[in-house]
Amino acid sequence: MNETTSQDELMNSMKVSKAVAQMAIPSVISSLVTVVYNMADTFFVGQTGDPLQVAAVSLTNPIFILFMAFANMFGMGGSAVASIAMGEQNEKRVKNTSAFVTYASLFVGVIFTLILFLFMNPILSVFGANVQTYDLARGYMLHIAYGAPFIIWSAAASFVVRAEGASKEAMIGSMIGTFANIILDPVFISVFGMGAAGAAIATTLGNILASLYYLWYFLKKSLRFSIHPKYFQCKNHLLTQVCATGIPTAIFSALMSISTIVLNQILVAYGNAPVAAIGIVFKANMFISFLQMGLANGVQPLLGYNYGSGNHVRFVSIERFTKKCCLIVGVLSTILFFVLREPIIRLFISDADVVHYGVLMLVAYMLSGPVIGLLFVNMNCMQSTGNALPATILSILRQGLLLIPLLYLLNALFGLNGVIYGQALTDYIAVIFSIAIWVVEKKKFAI
Template sequence: MNETNLMSKMKISKAVATMAIPSVISSLVTVVYNMADTFFVGQTGDPLQVAAVSLTNPIFILFMAFANMFGMGGSATASIAMGEKNEKRMKNVSAFITYASLITGIFFAVILLLGAKPILQIFGADKQTYDLAYGYLFHISYGAPFVIWSAAASFVVRAEGASKEAMIGSMIGTIVNIILDPIMINGLHMGAAGAAIATTIGNILASLYYAWYFIKKSKCFSIHPGYFKYKDKILTTVCSSGFPTAIFSVLMSVSTIVLNQILVVYGNAPVAAIGIVFKANMFITFLQMGLANGVQPLLGYNYGAGNIKRFRAVESYTKKCCLIVGILSTVLYFVFRTQIIKLFISDPEVVNYGVTMLIAYMISGPVIGVLFVNMNCMQSVGRALSATILSVLRQGVLLIPLLYLLNAVARIHGVIYGQALTDYIAVILSTIIWKQYQNSITKEKDSVK
C-alpha cells in the first residue's frame, strides 16, 4: 500500500477504516489479554486469588503508562516527521523508543524486586492476599522491559501504516498468554504467579516479533543503536507528546491503588469484584481508544503536511464512529451484565458486588471516545499540555478526592460512581478546550502559507 496515498488522498471513511480497524482489533486483543489472567484465576473459584491479581493490577498499568508515553509520543513524532519527509528523524525516533523502553523496564524490574513488601502493603495487600500478590509481582517484574517495549513498538509500527503487522504483534502476546494461562494457573496450580509467568512469556515473544519487523521489514524505521539519540528534541518531543497518555495511565494506577485501599475496608470480595469490573469494562473503553489511537498517524501526518481540512474530516468521522460503538457496546453490557461477571467467577458475594459496580462504570461508556479523540488531536498538533491537564483531572485531581468524598457520603455505593462522574467532566472540558484550539491552528497554518 502507498503510505502517502493512505495518509493524504484516500477517502476519509476508507482511510480511517484502514488505520482504525487493525488498531481496534489490537486494542480488543489487549482487552482479552488483560481479561485472561483474571478469567483463568477466577476459574480456581478462590476470591483471594482474584483479589491478589486485582491488587497487583496497578503494576501492569504503570508499565503501560511508560509504554503509552513512548509509543504514543513516538507515533505522533514519527507521523509528523513522515509528513515532513524527514527519514533520518523517523529512524532516530524508533531507535530512541526501543532503548528508552528497555532501560525503563529494567529500572522498574529492579525497584519492584527490591521493594516488593512495602509496595504490596501500599497496594492494600493483607495477610490473606500478600503471598498470592507477591507471586504475581515477582514474575511480572522481570518481564517489565518486554511488556513496555512490545506495547510501545506496536504504536510506532502503526505510524508507518503497518496496522496489520502491529495487530499481529499484539495477537502473538495474547494468544500465547491465553494458551499458557490455564496451563500455569490450573494445570500446574501456580495461581496468580502462573498468570504473571504467562504474561511475561507472551510479551517476550511479541518483542521478538517486533524486533524482526524493524530489522527485516520496516521501510522507515530502525532499532540500530547507531540511530539512538535523545538530542535534537527527540526526547522532549516524544515524551511531551506522549506524556498525556502516560500521566493518564500513571494516575489510573494511583487511583486504582486508592480505590483498592478504600474497598478492602469492606472486605476482599469488593476488591475482587472491582478487579473483574475494571477488566470487563476495558472492552467499552479500549474499543473507543482503539479507534482514536488508530487514526492518530492520519492526524499527525496531515497536520505536518498542512492539510487542516483533511485533519478535521478525520477527527469528525472518528468521533461519530466512537459514539456509535460506545452506545452499542454499553447497551450490550447492560443487557448481559450478570452473565459477564459470572464469566469470571461464581462466588455469589463477588457477583453481587460486580454487577452493581459494572452498571456504575458503564454510565460514561457512550461518550468516553470523544475524550480520547480530543486528546489525540491535541497531541497530534503539539498541544500536549492541555491533554496532560485533562488526564491529570480525569484520573487524579478530580477522581481521587471524589472517591474519598463519595465514600464519606455514601460509602461503597457512592465510591463506585466516581469514575463515571469524572469521565463526563473530562469529556465536557476536552470539547471546550479543543474547540478553542481549532481556530488558532487554522490561522497558524494560513500564516505559514
C-alpha cells in the same frame, strides 16, 4: 504501485472513511486483543473459584497499569513525532524516533525490574495487600517484575509500527502475545497449580514473544524505521518531543495506577469480595473504553501526518468521522453490556458475594461508555498537533485531581454505593472539558 506509494496515498488522499477504516480496524482489533489479554489472567485465575486469588491479581493491577504508562508515553509520543516527521519527509528523524523509543523503553523496564525486586514488600503493603492476599500478590508481582522491559517495549512498539501505516503488523504483534498468554494461562495456573503466580509467568512469556516479533519487524520488514544503535539519540529535542507529546497518555495511565491503589485501599475496608469484584469490572469495562480508544489511536498517524503536511481540511474530516464512529460504538457496546451485566461477571467467577458487587460496579462504570470516545479523540487531536499541555491537563483531571478526591468524598457521603460512581462522574466532567479545550486549540492552529 509500490508499498511506500500506497502508504502515501493512505495518508494523503484516500477517502476519509476508507482511510479511517484501514487504520482504525486493525487498531480496534489490537485494542480488543489487549482487552482479552488483560482479561485472561483474571478469567483463568477466577476458574480456581478462589476469590482471594482474584483479589491478589486485582491488587497488583496498578503495576501493570504503570508499565503501560511508560509504554504509552514512548509509544504514543513516538508515533506522533514519527507521523509528523513523515509528513515533513524527514526520514532521518523517523529512524531516530524508532530507535529512541526502543532503547528508552528497555531502559525504563530494567529500572522497574530493579525497583520491584528491591522494594516488593513495602509496595504490596501500599497497594492494600492484607494477611490473606499478601503471599498470593507477591507471587504474581515477582514474575511480572522481570517481564517489565518486554511488557513496556512490546506495547510501545505497536504504536510506532502503526505510525508507518502498518496497522496489520501492529495487530499481529498484539495477537501473538495475547494468544500465547491465553494458551499458557491454564497450563501454569491449573495444570502446574501455580494460581496467580502462573498467570504472571504466562503474561511475561507472551510479551517476550511479542517483543521478538517486533524485533523481526524493525530488522526485516520496516520501510522507514530502524532500531540500529547508531540512530539512538536524545538531542534535537527528540527526547523532549516524544516524552512531552506522549506524556498526557502516560499521566493518564500513571494516575490510573494511583487511583486504582486508592480505590483498592477504600474497598478493602469492605472486605476482599469488593476488591475481587472491582478487578473483574476493570477488565470487563475495558471492552467499552478500549473499543473507542482503538478507534482514536488508530487514526492518530493520519492526524499527525496531515497536520505535519499542512492539510488541515483532511485533519478535521478525519476527526469528525472518527467521533461519529466512537459515539455509535460507545452506545451499542454499553447497551450490550447492560443487558448482559450478570452473565459477564459470572463468566469470571461464581462466588455469590463477588457477583453481587460486580454487577453493581459494572453498571456504575459503564455509564460513561457512550461518550468516553470523544475524550480520547480530542486528546489525540491535541497530541497530533504537538500541543501536549491541554491533553496533559485533561489526563490529570480525569485520573487525579478529580477522581481521587471524588472517591474519598463519595465514600464519606454514601459509602461503597457512592465510591463506585466516581469514575463515571469524572469521565463526564473530563469529556466536557475536552470539548471546550479542543474548540479553543483548533482556533489557535487555524484548523
